Amino acid sequence: MSKIYIKDLKNYVGQEVTLSGWLYNKRSSGKLRFLILRDGSGYLQCVVFKNNVSEEVFELSDKLSQESSFTVTGTVKDEQRGSGGVELDVKSIELISAAHDYPITPKEHGIEFLLDRRHLWLRSSRQVAIMKVRHRIIKAVRDFFDDRDFTLMDAPILTPSACEGTSTLFETEYFDLGKAYLTQSGQLYAEAGALALGKVYTFGPTFRAEKSKTRRHLTEFWMVEPEVAFNNLDDDMDLAEEFLEYIVQTVLKDCKEELKTLERDITKLETVKRPLPRISYDEAVEILRKNGIDFEWGNDLGGTDETIISNQFDRPVMVHRYPSEVKAFYMKRDPENPKVALAVDVLAPEGYGEIIGGSQREDNLDLLLERIEKHNLRQEDFDWYLDLRRFGSVPHAGFGLGIERTVGWICGLEHVRETIPFPRMIYRNTP
Numbered sequence: 001m002s003k004i005y006i007k008d009l010k011n012y013v014g015q016e017v018t019l020s021g022w023l024y025n026k027r028s029s030g031k032l033r034f035l036i037l038r039d040g041s042g043y044l045q046c047v048v049f050k051n052n053v054s055e056e057v058f059e060l061s062d063k064l065s066q067e068s069s070f071t072v073t074g075t076v077k078d079e080q081r082g083s084g085g086v087e088l089d090v091k092s093i094e095l096i097s098a099a100h101d102y103p104i105t106p107k108e109h110g111i112e113f114l115l116d117r118r119h120l121w122l123r124s125s126r127q128v129a130i131m132k133v134r135h136r137i138i139k140a141v142r143d144f145f146d147d148r149d150f151t152l153m154d155a156p157i158l159t160p161s162a163c164e165g166t167s168t169l170f171e172t173e174y175f176d177l178g179k180a181y182l183t184q185s186g187q188l189y190a191e192a193g194a195l196a197l198g199k200v201y202t203f204g205p206t207f208r209a210e211k212s213k214t215r216r217h218l219t220e221f222w223m224v225e226p227e228v229a230f231n232n233l234d235d236d237m238d239l240a241e242e243f244l245e246y247i248v249q250t251v252l253k254d255c256k257e258e259l260k261t262l263e264r265d266i267t268k269l270e271t272v273k274r275p276l277p278r279i280s281y282d283e284a285v286e287i288l289r290k291n292g293i294d295f296e297w298g299n300d301l302g303g304t305d306e307t308i309i310s311n312q313f314d315r316p317v318m319v320h321r322y323p324s325e326v327k328a329f330y331m332k333r334d335p336e337n338p339k340v341a342l343a344v345d346v347l348a349p350e351g352y353g354e355i356i357g358g359s360q361r362e363d364n365l366d367l368l369l370e371r372i373e374k375h376n377l378r379q380e381d382f383d384w385y386l387d388l389r390r391f392g393s394v395p396h397a398g399f400g401l402g403i404e405r406t407v408g409w410i411c412g413l414e415h416v417r418e419t420i421p422f423p424r425m426i427y428r429n430t431p
């Protein structure tokens with residue numbers, strides 16, 4: 001017999017069912033015990049009435065402690081006030097395993113206390129909601145590209161060189177071959193893929209030995225990176241805005257309950273529709289200066305700068321053509337103004353900062369060689385990558401979207417540490 005889950009109980013009104021799960025909460029009133037069962041799919045109020053059950057079952061329902069696992073049998077009843085519109089009239093209960101002194105009680109706990117117990121904290125309703133939204137976002141990401149004839153191409157995690165600057169590399173010994181590095185980005189491999197398959201995306205964990213302790217930085221995070229042959233910067237921005245609209249509108253449609261649990265103000269998400277505003281870095285600098293920031297042209301935008309800029313808009317804003325000096329070696333310089341790179345960062349609203357970084361790639365062999373030298377990178381490390389410019393080079397562009405920052409923004413969270421099951425940060429690598 002197939003198992004029955006709480007989320008499907010609307011289809012079983014009037015019927016007797018058996019479910020298994022954990023005790024989330026309970027209260028009592030006279031001869032009644034109200035047990036809140038959670039099974040991962042939802043929450044169910046199980047009503048135990050003393051006159052309807054055996055003495056043992058009533059005693060058990062009295063003793064059942066938070067997070068104890070049990071199986072319950074009863075009749076499903078319509079109950080508009082219950083979550084999911086139903087409740088269970090209990091006939092019997094069977095204990096699976098008692099939990100003693102579960103450390104995470106309904107009272108408030110400090111963040112370090114919770115992070116130390118992340119393996120248990122994940123059971124709380126807020127964390128469950130976040131994980132469901134994360135899952136829906138990841139599925140939307142894959143659906144979006146799969147439906148548009150992109151091929152998923154996995155990039156290696158152990159790599160021989162840096163992609164996003166040498167200051168954030170995690171290194172490890174690699175047998176007799178010297179050092180290997182945990183990948184910062186699958187992009188260089190995605191470029192090889194784009195020249196083989198036209199439209200590809202990589203999707204996997206990426207690593208940055210970030211010394212920054214901010215609410216936006218993890219040392220291990222997931223990134224999706226599309227790369228398209230024959231796309232220029234404008235095409236890249238078209239793809240990015242269509243992609244963001246799709247993700248946000250899909251979550252709004254499919255995660256209503258979760259967003260409610262998270263008390264997310266969804267009016268702030270409903271506006272995420274094309275076209276997204278596009279401003280140049282120069283225009284961004286203007287905005288900063290108008291807001292009293294003494295900003296020097298040529299600097300990278302900091303977190304506070306990004307917040308000021310994004311606060312001007314009710315949806316994500318695309319900032320393009322950054323000074324090439326502050327951007328990665330592979331970005332193509334604007335032929336009309338070589339001081340700037342054909343780069344784009346997408347800044348999320350409400351101060352969530354950069355969620356997408358992308359660019360048109362330098363497709364000219366000599367210019368790319370020049371950039372590699374300028375960035376003090378070793379040419380031999382990139383010899384395979386340079387082959388992509390030696391053999392049928394074409395214009396191409398792509399971007400990377402950080403999953404955790406996207407989850408944080410859509411869920412309206414304070415910090416990215418809650419957006420991933422087991423966060424890795426500069427001061428934390430457990431549990």
Ligand code: 4AD
Pocket residue numbers: 163164184185186187208210216217218219221223225226354355356357358359398399400401402403404405416
């Ligand atoms: O802007 P980044 O560094 O771009 C790249 O890695 C390019 N190779 C992408 C490409 O063009 N294919 O990173 C892209 C995104 C950022 O916008 C941000 O969302 C996320 O990855 N990100 C981080 N998320 C959490 N913690 C960190 N330390 C992050 N660093 C980047």
Ligand code: MG
Pocket residue numbers: 345354356357
């Ligand atoms: Mg970036």
